Amino acid sequence: MKKNNEPNCLRLELRSVAALLAPDDSPFAGPALHPEVAERLLAEADLKRRNVPLRIEFVVDDDQPGDVQRVVRALRQHFELEAQAATRDLSRVFRNGRIATLIGLAVVAVLLGIANLIDPESPYRLARALRESFTIFAWVAMWRPAELLLYEHMPIRRRRTLSLRLAAAPVSLIARDGTTVA
Template sequence: MAPRELPANAFVIEVRLRSARELFNSLDPSPLLERDLDTRVEAFITEWAEEAPGDTDLHLVIHLPAGAPRTAEEETLQAAIQAYFRLAEAHKHRQMRKLLGEGRRSALVGIVFLTICITAAQLVRTMTSSAIAATISEGLLIIGWVANWRPVSILLYEWRPIRKEIDILKRLSNLTVEIREDGPGPQPGEPSVALA
């Protein structure tokens, strides 16, 4: 089978396998279009997709030994792989919504607690002007601000890596797939997921 002509902006991820069955989790009894990818294959594809420039189209080339049994044709494999990454993207979206919801709830609790701490600190200062009162007042302010550390961390930083994963999974859900039969394939003892 002759290699497919690719667009100029294609970023090619090449995987060399003994059989197309190695793409999928062997313990998953689901129909092909609902099956999970093998964890090593998924990690390999995802790591290479992370390296791809943002303006490129992702293209997966699956190298199989000549005459190797196929699980399905290119179109079906492409649909199964795309469906897997769409499902993973939806899962990450739910994870991010849950995290941001937790951040908003934590921020609300943190702001209420900070307000209570500020009020208590001012009350302590008005009651007496001793060094102990000043220390207690400052301690209340510090505790109030520390209580807001987690919501600030969530709302400013923690969602960003998840957003990056969502972007990669979205790109992978539009991945094109090509099967090439060439060479003998990996030998026994060699890793079956290998850069071609």
């Protein structure tokens, strides 16, 4: 079989269209994409160039004209829902980051206030150690808010972007004998 050399073409070889779709035990209307296929598409898309639209080709043993519409609908629905879930996750991360920042700032204020009550020129080592410990602990209290606001959103944004790219990608079903259905 001829291999597609397009740089942003995702080509997956599957047994059949039925293997591409999830078992029909979902309470939701419409066909669903098989979870393993979805994860594979996300992983493959993550390796592709970012500024070029993706194209998806599924190579299957059997295909029928109606299969293409079912596959496209399942794929679009799956990745649009993934993007919506990622958007909700982003909101949650930033909401938690704001709350953690407020709590962290309150802890910093209290602990630095306590540290400043201890005489920095005290001849006692224990007093100096306590002062430094309160200061260090105060700044450690800001670690999680900084992590949330600066870094935790990055993989979620990446997954949302990939999901939107996959939802927008044109889809082709190719019979193993080489004929393209759509």
